[in-house]
Structure formats: C-alpha cells, structure tokens
Amino acid sequence: MHRHRDLCERAVDPLEIAAGLEAHGVTDRTAARLRHRDVFSLAEEMYARTARDAEAVPSAETPGSPSPRGSRAAASWTALALVPGALGAAVVAGLRLTDGQPRLAVAVSGVLAVAVGLYLALRSGPLSSRHRTTGTARAWTCWLLAYALAGDGLLDAARDGGPHGSWPLATAPVLALLLAPAPAAWCAHLFAARARRRLSASRGLEEFAASVRPLLIGAFGLYLAALFGLLALCGTVLDQPPGYAGAGTLGALLLLARLLTARGFTRVPGRVLAGAGAVEALALVTILAARLPGCSSLAGPVDTLAAAAGPGALPALACGAGALVLLVQAARTLTRASAHAPPDEAS
Template identity: 30%
Template sequence: MTRVLIRPGTTVDRDFTELADEMKELLAGAVDALEVAAGLEAKGMSDKTARRYGDPDVFALAARLYERTVRRPAFTGPAANPWRSQEPTWRRGGRHVLRGLLFGLPGMGYVAAAPLLGGPSTGLVLTLALVACWPLGQGLAALACSRPVPAAARRVLRHGVLAGTAAMVPVCAALGALLGTGPAVVALACAQSLYLLAATAALVTGGEVWLLLVLLPGLSVSFAGPPWQLVLVGWAVTGTGVLVLAYERTRGGTATGMSWPSLRMALPYALFGLLVGGLLTFTLIAAYTGYGTPPAATSAAMVALSLAMGPAEWVLYDFRARGHELLQETRSLREFALHVRVTLLELVVRFLAVLAVLLGLALQAAGTSPGLTQVAACSLLTGGALFVALMLQSCGRMAVPLTCCGTVLTAETAVLVLAAPPPSAVQLYGAAALFTVLLAYAVAVLGRATAHR
C-alpha cells in the first residue's frame, strides 16, 4: 500500500485507488456526484477525512471519484408487468369472452317481458330505468376496484347494491307514474335495476362462471319457447339466483372507508356510464317519444355491441401490457411514441374487426330489413368510439372523453328536437364525429410515456 504525502508531517493511510475499489458498486451505478457524496457521508467520512486524500471537502472527493469511474449500472431486469397475467392465454381469453356473453345474454330476459310491452310508454320506462341504472353500476364498480383490500371492496359492493336499489325504486315509480304505466311495468323496471347492480357485484368479485350458471334457467326457457308465464318463472329463478350469488360474493367485508374524496373519484365513471347509456339508446328513446321508428335491426346491433365488450376488455389489457413493455424496451421518447401509436391503431383495428364479425352474425340472424347498412355503420363507429374512450379512461384521461360524449349527445338531442331528421341518421353522424375526435386525441396523448405510468 502506497503512502501519499499531502504536506510535511501528514500522510494518507489508504490511497485513493483503494477507496475507489471499496466503493466500486456505488460508483458504477451512481447518477451524479451528489449520490457519491451521500455514500461517503454514510460511511462516516467528513471534510477532515477528505483532506487526507488531498481534497478540501467530501463533495470535492466525491466529484473526483465520480469523474474517474466508468458508469456500469447493474441490470436488474424489467419490472413486473401488472397488465400481463401469468395464466394461460386460453383461460385469460376465455374469461373475457365469457364476460362478453354475460353482458349480452341477459337481453333475452326481455322476451319474458314481451306480454307486458304493449305500448310505447312501457318500453320507454324500461329504457330510461336502464339508462339511470348504468351510472350506478359503473360508479359502484369503480369504487369497489379502488379499494386496496378485497374485503373492503366486498363491503362497498354490498352497501352499493342495497343503496342503488333503494335509489332506483322511487325513480322507477316516478317514471311509471309520469308515463302512465301499470305496477307490473314498474316492478319489472325495479327487477331490471336490481339484476344489473347484483350482477355488477358478482362480476367485480370474479364470479363470472357462477353468474353464467344462474342465468341458465332464464335462458333455457327463453330459447325453449314455452308459454310466457313459464318464461317469467324461469327468469324469476334466475333473478333469485343472482341475488343469492351477489350476497355470497360480498360476504365477510370489512369497514368500507367511504369518504367524499372516494365518491368524487367514482363520479367521472358514473357520468361516463350515463352518457354511454344515452348514446346507445338514442334512437330507441327518440322512437318512444315520437321521433320516427328505429330500424328493425337496432336490437340485434345492440346485442352485438354488448357481446363485443368482452373482447374489448381483452384488447384493452393487451394495450396496457404492451405499453408497459415498450417503456422497458425503447431507448428514446420518440421511439416509444412511434411504437405505442402503431400499437394503438393496430388494436383499434383488431377490435373493429371483431365487432364487425359480431354485427354481421347478429344482423344476419335478424334478417334483411331497411336501413341495415346504416345500423351496421353506426354500431361500428359507436363501438369504436366507446372502445377508444375506454382506452383513454384506463390511462387516466377522463375529461376529454366525458366532454366529447356529452357534447355529441347534447348536439344529437338538439338537432333531433329542432330539425326532426331521422334519428338513425343523427346518431350515425354523431358516432362518426365522436370516433374521429376521440381517436385523434388518443393518438396524440397516449403516445406520451407519462400516460402509461
């Protein structure tokens, strides 16, 4: 070991090389000289100690160590991808497809209600009750998913289903009284709302398979075609099963930890559900209020859109997973922006292709009718717009999708009331504008790395 003479009578017990070798791991990965200085001070070195190495203070010694070391930070491997599940692809994809079926199949329940749907006011009550219940379901799901502990989420769902049902009963009663329908229709609207909220609780807690099983009695009688009284019995059994399932899946919850900040956090999701409900049922509500008749294929297209929500979830998870991987793999922000935008457009096209296939099958089953092409185009654009809005929502961009959806729905309503054109044409132009604006915005903002944190 060499001994370095600093001034007469002062020697260095350890030379500079030995100090650098002792701190080589810190020096190889240090971001700057301040990190090295912090490491020296953590070792107990002071300015007095630094002077033994020929430097006036710790910071000067840290700067000399930092300048003479080649940075070779240790590679720790990519961070775990929270959007990429470890389960097999067939199981992950099957779960998303099953969720799509669960979104679409309950529509068969309206077959059981066909004898009750004698006039326009009945359909309008059920549709408005459905639109009013959607934001409750969306807000409840968002609130439960924000809970860090599963037990707290179950408690939120339990209280949310009860509170939501209690809120929907007077709403349904008021709609029935305002539009002059009987108590049977009000009861059916309340049952519809209770089912939607209970099914939300089952889906959020991962009860997809069980929910499909309890749907089987109602679906079976709907497809078998017995007298409508037996169909009602089958769906009553299904409704009871859904309630039991929701109760079972939300047992054992702890304190909710509910607060005004958490409710404000869920509010944009509830508002999004309300706007989506209005956009999807625009032609139906217009028809019930005397503005023309929707094309016969509208109901079939709604079923296809509901079924497409399962694949939409799958593609959305893939987008978030690939965005996370690109953050690890790309070497510059420009490279990341290019790759993530190409990925976004690729996945939008993939979803539109799946939706087009589902629309083709649904419309073919519905048979040839006037306005078929217009219904298909409108449904494709609406589905694409809502899918892009969900992409933006998953990346924390809520304000613009809400503003765009609200603006389009307001404009459609104003045009219909003031000019009275065919509602299907108004909806088509609104869907085209919404899809164009949201896609352009998504390409711009989702290319930023900060959107994928």
C-alpha cells in the same frame, strides 16, 4: 433525486424513471436546465446514481408474460365481460316470447339486469377506470345507448307527426353493443401488454411513442372488425337492420372513451360523450318543437338529413365525429410512456 427517490429505487430500467418523471410534469426543458438533452438522458443518470440493494430490486419479468395469477385474473374479467351480452340475449328472447303486461315486466327487469351486468363488466380488467368515471359521463353513456335502442324509431315517428303509440326498437344493434365488451377488453389487454413490452425495449420516449402508435391503431381496428362482425350476426339472427353506421360509430366512441378514462384522461372523453349525446337530444327536441306555431323551420336540418340518409345518419355523424376526436386524443396521450407506467407512478 431526493424528490423522486422512491421512483428511482423501484425502477428496473431508466425508461420507467423517464415515464414517472413525465407523469410528474418533467419536460425536456426541465432536463435542459439540469444539463441534459432530454428527459430520458436525465432518467439514465438518475438510474445510474441510485444506490440499490440487489435483494430489493424487483425482477424484470417480461411484461405480458403468462403467469398462473395473471391467467386467473384474465379468466375472471373475461367471464365478467361476457355477462352483459348474455343478459341482453336473455332479455331479447324474453321480449319475443311475451306480450302485454309480462313483456313490460321483462323489459324493466332486463334493463336493470343489463345495467348491473355492464357495471360488473367494467369494474375490473383492462377497461376498469378505477372509479375515475364521473356520474355525468355515465349518464351520457346511458343516454347514447338508449338512443341507439329507441332513438331512430322515435325520430321517424316524430317526423310523421307522432309518436302514435309505440315505435320499433333497434334490438339487434344494441345486443351487438352488449356483446362487444368481451372483444373490447381483450383488444385493450393486447394493447397494454404490447405497450409494456415496448416500454422495456425502447431506449427513448420518442422511440416508444413511434412504436406504440401502430399498436393503438391495430387494437382499435381489431375491435372494429369484431364489432362489425357482431352487428352482422345479430342483424341476421334477429332479422333487423344491423345499423353499421350508428352502432359502429357508437361502439368506437365508447371504446376510445374507456381507454382514455382507464388511464386517467377523463376530461376530453367526458366532454365528447356529452357533446354526442347533446346533438342527439337536440335533434329530437327540434323535431318536436317544430310543431309550435312559427317554429316549423327548426326541423329543417334534421329532417333534410334524415330524408337524405335515413334516421341513422344523425347518430353516425354525432358519434363518428366524437370518435375521431378521441382517436386523435388517444394517439397523443396513449403513446406517452407515463400512460403505461405502473399505477402508483402514473397517479
């Protein structure tokens, strides 16, 4: 109790203490040494034994309840989440209305503007990582988005002995991905708000995990529905293939990676993003390296896959496998009470 005195004095119920203890590495085995059946039982005693000044105890507001300050904050990060999509739409329109040197200028300035827009969109709100994202993870994320834009066309051109000049760009799927931060932020917000409500209502850590797992799956499914709707809309408007498989799995991968990173779980998302990006990069390298004397067999696996299911099968497999790994990781980590504790207790 001396070691966790501040945690006990700030807590408004025993489960907040249990979440803080779990975040500090206290397990049921530790609680057993202190003659308690589990961490929650230990937290109940610590909560009961903590002396509190009635005026110092914070009021137990209903998590997720609307307030003027919360509404302003939600409006702020919602507006920022719409910026990448608006900039992406402007860039696509500019590319279709220009040609030659002006088109190149629009493309370069558009890439920079979209990068700034994504930075602003992810700087605050439910998807904010509080500066936990590493430079390596950012670099692989940029590569994955670049491959979604140009990778399939480049792979097809390389298989035909090119590239000979330019190749087609998949602007519709990328525009849908740029529009996706807004529904992603709201799905993350709904998940966090509902989880905080369950944190107040649950009477044990296992009960909390069991009640939060369906919330996670529901929020993830809601985001996928919104993403596939955006892919269909952009494909129809731009008269391009929507890229459901490749862009859909990439969007799922990026959302799960951001949910985990925003709550401090950075190692697995970083490795999965790097793995998916490396697979895509290796596929292009093997196709080009197969032109060297005696290396024609290197292109066999990628060429067979692209011939059977199209060039979009490669990013679909790479990002889909990564998204599946992160979904399992999220089901294990984001259902812990400590993942939804206040930042000062979970740090």
